[in-house]
Amino acid sequence: MSAPITIIGAGLGGLTLARVLHVHGIPATVYEAEPSPTARTQGGMLDIHEHNGQPALAAAGLLEQFRDLVLEGREATRVLAPDGTVLLDEPDDGTGTRPEVQRGDLRRLLLDSLPEGTVRWGHKVTGVRAVEPGRHEVSFADGSTVRTGLLVGADGAWSRVRSLLSEATPEYVGTTFVETYLFDADTRHPAAAKAVGDGALLAPVPGKSIQAHRESGGTLHAYVALAAPQEWFAEIDLPDPAAATERIAREFHGWAPELTALITDSDTTPALRPLFALPIEHRWQRVAGVTLLGDAAHLSPPNGEGANLALFDAAELGRALAEHPEDRETALGAYEQALFTRSAAEALEAAADFQRCFGENTPDSLLDLLTGAGRTA
Ligand SMILES: Cc1cc2nc3c(=O)[nH]c(=O)nc-3n(C[C@H](O)[C@H](O)[C@H](O)COP(=O)(O)OP(=O)(O)OC[C@H]3O[C@@H](n4cnc5c(N)ncnc54)[C@H](O)[C@@H]3O)c2cc1C
Numbered sequence: 606m607s608a609p610i611t612i613i614g615a616g617l618g619g620l621t622l623a624r625v626l627h628v629h630g631i632p633a634t635v636y637e638a639e640p641s642p643t644a645r646t647q648g649g650m651l652d653i654h655e656h657n658g659q660p661a662l663a664a665a666g667l668l669e670q671f672r673d674l675v676l677e678g679r680e681a682t683r684v685l686a687p688d689g690t691v692l693l694d695e696p697d698d699g700t701g702t703r704p705e706v707q708r709g710d711l712r713r714l715l716l717d718s719l720p721e722g723t724v725r726w727g728h729k730v731t732g733v734r735a736v737e738p739g740r741h742e743v744s745f746a747d748g749s750t751v752r753t754g755l756l757v758g759a760d761g762a763w764s765r766v767r768s769l770l771s772e773a774t775p776e777y778v779g780t781t782f783v784e785t786y787l788f789d790a791d792t793r794h795p796a797a798a799k800a801v802g803d804g805a806l807l808a809p810v811p812g813k814s815i816q817a818h819r820e821s822g823g824t825l826h827a828y829v830a831l832a833a834p835q836e837w838f839a840e841i842d843l844p845d846p847a848a849a850t851e852r853i854a855r856e857f858h859g860w861a862p863e864l865t866a867l868i869t870d871s872d873t874t875p876a877l878r879p880l881f882a883l884p885i886e887h888r889w890q891r892v893a894g895v896t897l898l899g900d901a902a903h904l905s906p907p908n909g910e911g912a913n914l915a916l917f918d919a920a921e922l923g924r925a926l927a928e929h930p931e932d933r934e935t936a937l938g939a940y941e942q943a944l945f946t947r948s949a950a951e952a953l954e955a956a957a958d959f960q961r962c963f964g965e966n967t968p969d970s971l972l973d974l975l976t977g978a979g980r981t982a
Pocket residue numbers: 613614615616617618619636637638639649650651652728729730731759760761762763764765782828878898899900901907908909910911912913914915
């Protein structure tokens with residue numbers, strides 16, 4: 606049982622699996638396409654849930670360290686109408702159960718918890734193939750290869766490993782997020798900072814929304830959602846940030862300036878984040894020696910669960926492998942049966958949440974989702 610497990614992808618899922626295996630004394634190697642841990646900013650706030658993300662971090666033995674990363678007050682939520690009218694204003698009174706952390710901080714915690722050399726940076730997988738029953742060969746962009754008796758695809762939405770198990774490919778869900786950042790906002794962008802408040806802001810109408818979160822250091826991180834074909838976004842002149850933000854802001858003509866400032870005052874070139882999803886019932890027949898976790902297995906429209914599910918999948922897979930040290934196939938079979946049931950339910954929920962946030966009944970459906978009681982103000 607000493608042959609290292611091969612994990613593709615050093616996102617939250619792959620790193621959590623490596624850590625949980627390490628806790629159980631099972632060696633693993635993680636191959637990651639990015640050249641270094643700091644190659645890409647790991648933006649975004651994540652709320653880590655009591656029923657999936659937090660138990661996973663407990664399984665990784667990192668719950669206490671995680672708590673040190675939590676940004677106080679960030680569970681506050683505001684919902685605004687396009688004219689700036691406040692529809693919901695829920696302060697963070699300290700009783701919330703969804704502590705917020707910066708994704709980069711959580712990833713760093715996981716990385717630092719692994720033995721030196723566990724992650725091989727700059728290893729972009731270009732191909733995978735079966736070499737004999739239960740054994741697979743992974744090819745990397747630099748021409749190198751590894752062979753393994755247990756391959757785990759934690760390589761996200763566009764997983765290469767997935768091709769060993771399934772022909773499914775993610776489909777565009779019809780909405781793209783435009784990502785912007787406003788730095789030092791209380792001083793430099795006070796109206797937008799006030800609109801966002803201490804935590805999250807959502808200002809939706811059917812098919813479009815301005816959403817933002819207050820990160821550490823007075824940074825406002827916004828996702829502007831627009832339902833439009835990918836071709837529409839392809840015509841935006843992204844290399845010219847002023848033209849690009851002006852084009853996006855035109856879709857929000859007449860909205861309150863403190864909201865549109867989250868587009869027009871961006872301190873970064875706006876980035877397009879088209880949203881994709883795998884089929885809701887995505888599953889596969891058991892193939893010896895390989896499995897998937899996280900987005901590679903069940904990519905869904907974002908509803909605040911994706912990272913939590915990746916953490917949970919990883920903890921569950923690590924637990925199953927630790928429980929069956931002599932029989933990895935039994936471990937993978939048990940893991941996948943539970944994964945398929947859980948993922949189908951979560952994917953349905955994600956699709957429904959997406960409708961509640963951006964569909965024809967928003968903002969009422971969003972307010973129902975947030976309060977369980979409909980419009981409260
Ligand atoms: C705009 C947006 C906002 C979101 N907000 C939230 C949120 O608030 N809360 C939440 O819980 N979830 C959120 N999600 C979802 C969440 O980001 C994902 O579900 C989560 O990151 C999945 O983790 P993962 O480890 O499976 O995959 P990833 O985080 O995608 O990690 C995959 C890793 O594999 C690497 N990789 C990919 N291809 C290769 C290759 N060929 N070779 C080697 N390495 C490779 C990548 O570089 C990456 O490091 C959001 C998603 C989006 C798009």
